[in-house]
Amino acid sequence: MGIKVIYPGPLTTVQDRGRTGYQQFGIPVCGVMDRAAFAAANEILDNDRNAAVLEMTLIGGTFEFTEDHVIALTGADMGPRLDGEEVPMYAPVFARKGGRLALGMAAEGCRCYLGVRGGFDLPPVMGSRSTDLKSATGGFKGRKLEAGDLLPAPSLGFEGFVPKNIALDRPVYKHHANIRVVEGPQEYAFTAKGLETFYDSVYALTDKCDRMGYRLAGAIIETGSGSDIISDGIAFGSVQVPNSGQPIILMADRQTTGGYAKIATVCSADLPLLAQLRPGDTIRFERISVEEAQSLALRGIY
Amino acid sequence: MKDMRIAPAGDRALLIQLEQVISEEVNDRVHGLMKAIEDARIRGVEEMIPSYSSLLVFYDPGQIGYAGLKGEVMGLYSLAAEHTSAPKRLLHIPCCYGSHFGLDMRDMETLTGLSREEIISIHSGTDYRIYMLGFLPGFVYLGGLDERIKAPRLRTPRVAIPRGSVGIGGAQTGVYPLKSPGGWRIIGATPVEFYDPHREEPVLCRAGDVIRFEPVSACDFYDIRQMMLKGQYEIRITEAADGD
Structure with missing residues (x-):
């Protein structure tokens, strides 16, 4: 037993930290877009970290509880209501058997996470419960959720659940973000002018932004002699610049390899912020050293 | 450290670039270096993506910093040469050319000026090295396609190419591991699953392996497919000759 989907929302998927260890075979990592909100949900519920x-x-779903469950909502606030009553974000919520949780449009931000005590109980594929939409693998039947789906979750009820006294930084989502990056690995493919353009311009998220990547629009970045490279591996947050000169940031569902020069890589600490931007929102890239990026990463829960 | 460049790919990965060319020698060094890093069991190293001439190493910055890992890799680089002589696996892949699988076989005859038999004999008469995997789960980037059967990609890619299709795209040949859109010219299909998420080893091939396509009839294709689904078929794997 678990949680029944009454209305799924436009794109609701089961995710964990991702399918790592198989990238050398071309298998994408997938996993949550916003690792900070994900970590917070599991922290609140005292769940396994993964x-x-x-x-x-953008738009949340409506769910019915087939038994008592403790749940938590993090990330973008989609105005959650349980049987018509407002429920808080970033706090444990006791959902009774038969209760209905309804979410609407995100007021700010883009992605909301619904965690359940014990975690959704779906069979892991290659060590992960993340949905790989492209190859229809993992998660719930390898696809986004549909009305009528029943998501199994452990029958832990409310018993023995003690809300933790934890101080969680609730992020504030805006329509512009400064995104810190580590330069490279192929910054040499761009002219000095091209690099200057990249750091001095404001880029907007286009409509072509999804779990795979964000296509940005803004000033054209000049390359030395084109941006084609011999294909190599891609990391979460790689900023590749194809020959159009308009950057693309590779996100959770990215392919494992690609053939365009990568001007920079978004630092882990700013990926959650990026994951919550929407089409039309803007970005300015800020260069920091790899050492700074690593010390930022160690301060957080990424 | 000639011919090697190490650069950060963000705060959780580091890219090692060898000479940026497509050559068997450089690709061997990539695999040698990957093996050396695996064997060294460096704390914090999580996984790697080898490609034609680069190696992307993912690591946990909580366990090792960029400078520390860079130092370790530079130390291993000289040792890596020893690993390049490791024998390669040769995978014998049954392939039914033409028939209703080879959607573009007729066009290939026109484009190359060769008969179907000649195309089959050339395509199956070459051993192909797997330089890397990427694009899709289990998708192999093969080198060594004979000049005579190169062919441009379709002007308009197909919306769905069936799983197992064997095709030619420019100077490359390969296999579609799942149903996927694609622009390669399809000359046949293999009954073998290059990718099965529920198998113990989900992906059949590894970068550095060698592939040989072996022509089979449509009848054999379906027989092998049946056996495959019952888990009774295993492809033949031998040792590749030197200098594949």
Whole structure:
């Protein structure tokens, strides 16, 4: 037993930290877009750090509880209501059997996470419960959720659940973000002018932004002699610049390899912020050293 | 450290670039270096993506910093040469050319000026090295396609190419591990699963392996497919000759 999907929202998938260890075979990592909100949900519920959650995009779903469950909502605030009553974000919520949780449009931000005590109980594929939409693998039947789906979750009820006294930094989502990056690995493919353009311009998220990547629009970045490279591996947050000169940031569902020069890589600490931007929002890239990026990463829960 | 460049790919990965060319020698060094890093069991190293002439190493900055890992890799680089002589696996892949699988076989005859038999004999008469995997789960980038059967990609890619299709795209040949859109010219299909997420080893091939396509009839294709689904078929794997 678990949680029944009454209305799924436009794109709701089961995700965890991702399918790592198989990238050398061309298998994408997938996993949550916003690792900070994901970590917070599992922290609130005292779950395993990698317990599977639901990721909702822009518009949330409606769910019915087939038994008592403790749940937590993090990330973008989609105005959650349980049987008509407002419920808080970033706090444990006691959902009774038969209760209905309804979410709407995100007021700010883009992605909301619904965690359940014990985590969604779906069979891991290659060590992960993340949904790989492209190859229809993992998560719930390898696809986004549909009305009528029943998501199994452990029958832990409310018993023995003690809300933790934890101070969680609730992020504030805005329509512009300074995104810190580590330069490279192929910064040499760009002219000095091209690099200057990249750091001095404001880029907007286009409509072509999804779990795979964000296509940005703004000033054209000049390359030395084109941006084609011999294909190599890609990291979460790689900023590749194809020959159009408009950057693309590779996100959770990215392919493992690609053939365009990568001007920079978004630092782990700023990926959660990036994951919550929407089409039309703007970005300015800020260069920091790899050492700074690593010390930022160690301060957080990424 | 000639011919090697190490650069950060963000705060959780480091890219090692050898000479940026597509050559068997450089690709061997990539695999040698990967093996050396695996064997060294460096604390914090999580996984790697080898490609034609680069190696992307993912690591946990909580366990090792960029400078520390860079130092370790530079130390291993000289040792890596020893690993390049490791024998390679040769995978014998049954392939049914033409028939209703080879959607573009007729066009290939026109484009190359060769008969179907000649195309089959050339395509199956070459051993192909797997330089890397990427694009899709289990998708192999093969080198060594004979000049005579190169062919441009379709002007308009197909919306769905069936799983197992064997195709030619420019100077490359390969296999579609799952149903996927694609622009390669399809000359046949293999009954073998290059990718099965529920198998113990989900992906059949590894970068550095060698592939040989072996022509089979449509009847054999379906027989092998049946056996495959019952888990009774295993492809033949031998040792590749030197200098594949």
